[in-house]
Amino acid sequence: MDKPHGAIRVLHVSDIHVDVPLRHVPLGGWAGKRLMGGANLVLRRGKHFRRVREKVKVLDRFWREAGVDLVLCTGDYTVLGTEAELAAAREVIAPLTEAPLGFVTVPGNHDVYVPDAVGRFERFFGDLLETDLPDLKTDGDWPIVRLVGDTVAVVAVNSARPNPHPWRSSGRIPDPQLDALPGIFSDSRLAGRFVFVITHYAPRLASGKPDSFTHGLVNAEAFLSQCAAVERGAILHGHVHHCFHLQVEGLRASLFGAGSTTQDDREGLWLFDIEPDRVRAARGGWVGDRYALTGSPFAVT
Numbered sequence: 150m151d152k153p154h155g156a157i158r159v160l161h162v163s164d165i166h167v168d169v170p171l172r173h174v175p176l177g178g179w180a181g182k183r184l185m186g187g188a189n190l191v192l193r194r195g196k197h198f199r200r201v202r203e204k205v206k207v208l209d210r211f212w213r214e215a216g217v218d219l220v221l222c223t224g225d226y227t228v229l230g231t232e233a234e235l236a237a238a239r240e241v242i243a244p245l246t247e248a249p250l251g252f253v254t255v256p257g258n259h260d261v262y263v264p265d266a267v268g269r270f271e272r273f274f275g276d277l278l279e280t281d282l283p284d285l286k287t288d289g290d291w292p293i294v295r296l297v298g299d300t301v302a303v304v305a306v307n308s309a310r311p312n313p314h315p316w317r318s319s320g321r322i323p324d325p326q327l328d329a330l331p332g333i334f335s336d337s338r339l340a341g342r343f344v345f346v347i348t349h350y351a352p353r354l355a356s357g358k359p360d361s362f363t364h365g366l367v368n369a370e371a372f373l374s375q376c377a378a379v380e381r382g383a384i385l386h387g388h389v390h391h392c393f394h395l396q397v398e399g400l401r402a403s404l405f406g407a408g409s410t411t412q413d414d415r416e417g418l419w420l421f422d423i424e425p426d427r428v429r430a431a432r433g434g435w436v437g438d439r440y441a442l443t444g445s446p447f448a449v450t
Contacts, residue, residue: 161419163387164225164409167238209244211440219250223387224257224349230266235273287325302342320350330375344382355393392417
């Protein structure tokens with residue numbers, strides 16, 4: 150879609166899932182869930198992400214040619230949350246961080262896969278976790294608030310946590326972050342701005358139903374309740390590898406899931422144009438050998 154004069158153009162991507170040869174995982178890191186995840190990567194998952202590095206290079210061309218000003222990524226840069234993967238992922242996505250108005254992100258559950266991964270994401274992605282309003286942080290680095298131009302704000306909350314149990318990949322937004330949201334949304338410094346609330350987990354599936362207890366955001370209801378205070382905005386997420394848009398009853402802010410931007414046959418992304426008096430969104434995906442918009446632009450309330 151043509152970029153309106155004076156608009157801020159925002160790209161939403163997610164779940165890139167960069168992996169590295171398994172020989173780079175130290176022997177001591179293979180206990181428990183990571184061993185099962187590695188087997189799944191070899192036998193099933195890996196074949197769907199064989200072209201990740203190629204696709205991110207094409208994505209770099211896409212955002213530059215589209216005139217994107219700001220990139221938002223909702224996590225899952227890795228598969229097993231290892232040191233080698235996080236280092237590789239940070240290098241792979243480096244061109245995306247050159248967007249003129251910045252790059253804002255959150256970790257995904259795969260980035261903090263098991264307890265030994267805690268702290269690694271911050272070491273490799275810490276320069277992307279800066280906030281413009283440090284006085285609003287209540288839980289370490291979180292929530293992150295970025296003020297972009299005169300018309301956009303980004304509020305990022307961290308819902309990812311280690312899940313050492315083999316069959317569990319659920320997330321939870323810590324209470325201090327949730328409790329901070331109403332004050333952030335009503336802060337005078339955000340007044341009049343279109344607010345992107347970003348987190349990894351999907352508060353709802355495309356069907357409108359909550360995700361399962363073992364896979365979803367366990368305090369999704371509380372999160373959505375807090376987001377009811379957003380007058381103009383959108384809630385962006387990843388985790389569920391399907392690209393979709395959903396309006397939830399009782400919320401003015403719509404949900405946008407980018408799915409996985411790099412998974413074969415499920416590639417998804419969203420492009421937003423924010424103007425002072427209107428906001429438009431358009432869905433994108435992989436077409437042939439490039440990324441392109443696959444849906445008509447529509448108004449976002």
